[in-house]
Amino acid sequence: MKVVEFDFDLPEELIAQTPIEPRDHSRLLVVFKNRDGWKEGIFKDIVNYLNPGDLLVFNDTKVIPARLYGNKKTGAVIEVLLLTSLSDDKWEVLVRPGKKMRIGDEVIFGNGLLKGKVIDYTDFGGRVMEFSYKGDFDQIIDQLGEMPLPPYITAELKNPDRYQTVYAARRGSAAAPTAGLHFTEQLIEDLRDKGIQTAYVTLHVGLGTFRPVKVDEVEDHVMHSEFYEVSSKTADLINSIRAKGGRVIAVGTTTTRTLETVADENGIIHPGSGWTDIFIYPGYKFKAIDGLITNFHLPKSTLIMMVSALIGREKVMQAYQYAIKKRYRFFSFGDAMLII
Template identity: 50%
Template sequence: MIRLSDYDYKLPKELIAKYPVEPRDACRLMVLDRKNKSIKHRMFRDIIEYTEEEDLLVLNDTKVIPARLIGKKETGAKIEIFLLRPFSDNEWEVLIKNIKRLKAGQKVIIGEGFYAELIEKYDEGKAKVRLYGEDINSLIKKYGHIPLPPYIEREDEEKDKELYQTVFAKKEGAVASPTAGLHFTEELLKKLEEKGVKKAFCTLHVGLGTFRPIQTEDITKHRMHEEFYQIPEETINLIQETKRKGKRVIAVGTTVVRTLETYAKTGKKEGFSNIFIYPPYRFEIVDALVTNFHLPKSTLILLVSAFAGREFILKAYEEAVQKKYRFFSYGDAMLIL
């Protein structure tokens, strides 16, 4: 049995980053070499030194939507609606805090000329709602809040609309940021390009499933929630070309790993992925990984452990704690070679 408790570590709360460092590429970078089990401490902008001409950097171009809608029942009771994914423009799958307070057909007033009506309840606080208003997309942008992860323990601010978005974010649909990509600046991407490093995109709309805690000690019993992904033909061609030349496919983030490995397993360029990667796992496409520091006992720490080995990862995390690295979404980064 693969035990969840084997993927735990102690993290002092003060190391959880509440804000990112600015500029984006000024955060720290821990470089792990899987061959010789070495650990180096650099700055993120030094990542360029670890790339070679004709390497391929694959980035997730999903864009975070302001998914938190804070409204009130007609009685005045506060209700928070968290958008998960659209069924159509005005019908959404959502999570509702205090869902017990709502009955089917009841309205939640979000803003002027903008309200939600509960259609039906599912399990785990999920529901289907219909949104009413002139231009639903514009109203979501006007009244919605950026969905910062709960461990950041602060309300979202105006600047989070930019900070919690990658500089290459393009396709709206994520309810959490693909955070490994947050460290790249336009300037750093340009320098990588000048060095001859190729760049390609895929899309995985990060859902809450990525962050849902594993509830079972036997991790093989955990089931991932589905997330929509899409890989352009151009990206697939670049991956094949990179492999032919014996160069590396460098995934920026666990979402890219899951997208590419889903394609490797299914041959499908588009669909819904629920791939759960944990040790032991044979990676078919990804050769190197840029990632953040992840929560203890999470699906993400299992994925990086599958890539670099559990003991090596836990040793690196222990060192990161000792050296006071900043953890999680707005924290520092790791490059696994």
């Protein structure tokens, strides 16, 4: 399968630069798995498309201010993006300019408040960096770091909390699970009042989710591992909902990847934690989810491939062309799609 089959032309002005206020007033395109056509509305209309007994599963990861700027001893400015925590003080990182950072090189942040030393290379062109500091690492990162907005967002984000879901709880992501950005606390309450239940998993979003596909054949792409955790409470609730005939709707592609990682061939969810590099593209048979809430994704990305696996590439491309015609907003701060 050719990667180019998932390409499309997107006018630059449709790349959302700022979030919609309030969160749940972004536009919504409802796409049906088993019939043609779609419905339009605003995001809070999802209440009308979900039934009592359905379950929404959210990714409760919390974005850390993972972008750091420091200096080498030569004075050269180095940008470091924290990706994955390997231990208390060791992280996989991306560095720019990368060619200037070799094993043994050190970067100083915040006038010495934090120091990072390159101790290894990664298989994706990054580095393993060991940090030294006094005090609490999280507090230092909160003090020195910036929100790691994607490179296609060039506008200033006035409120960093808008790149955070309202239910974010567990620190560790280098990017937001953006489908969840549309939810308000009130909308979640409205859904619960209708009898729609909620559950939470964790997947710390890293390189696996946003790494570009640079091969020609889809099957040749290798996903980078990301850490996940699914509790017994969540697993039991999902299995109970499925047994009663309710639908499991994943909020976002990261939630989907987590659930499909821990589901067995019969669709039973098993609790646990670990690292997943699952790559979902057309031909994949879903075991854990019945529907998906997601944003409009980058051309040729693993995310549009996952959506195509759920409803078919042709239907996805038709929906995307319709969204472009109707001037929907794309990517992280863009509009949303509900697939049921």
